[in-house]
Amino acid sequence: MAAEAQKGSWGPAGYVAIVLGIGILLGVLVALGAPPRPGPPGPGGGPGPAPPGIARIGYLLSTLDLVLLLSLVFVYTRTYFETRARFALGLVVVLVALAFQTFFASSLLFALFGYGPGGLGPFLVLSYGFAAFALTLFLYLSLD
Numbered sequence: 001m002a003a004e005a006q007k008g009s010w011g012p013a014g015y016v017a018i019v020l021g022i023g024i025l026l027g028v029l030v031a032l033g034a035p036p037r038p039g040p041p042g043p044g045g046g047p048g049p050a051p052p053g054i055a056r057i058g059y060l061l062s063t064l065d066l067v068l069l070l071s072l073v074f075v076y077t078r079t080y081f082e083t084r085a086r087f088a089l090g091l092v093v094v095l096v097a098l099a100f101q102t103f104f105a106s107s108l109l110f111a112l113f114g115y116g117p118g119g120l121g122p123f124l125v126l127s128y129g130f131a132a133f134a135l136t137l138f139l140y141l142s143l144d
Helices: 002-007 011-033 052-083 086-104 107-112 118-143
Strands: none
Touching: 011 052, 011 118, 052 086, 052 107, 052 118, 107 118
């Protein structure tokens, strides 16, 4: 994998920058197109909405996390097919599970179904930020 990354003119940092750019662009589009606050609570009520600024940052970061996870799935799927290493296959399974967890815990999904994260809003955004940092580092190290 490292040999392939060095064959290209971009190198690992260039590929990570491209993935981050795509993730941030999609995140901005989602944040601008999504409702700033969820509608009325769904069945049985739910916690109140997060402030609009925090909600939009949450949309951006959760979208970025999904893009990073999907790029890691691509990297390790390719690695598995090249090497047939069971470890790479295990990583693909874990990364797909994390992608589903990120999608279903997304602030955007809460808003679309009329639920707000309530008082968890700032903490969810903080966790999305830490995840984005860790996934970016993981992607860089995977390509290096």
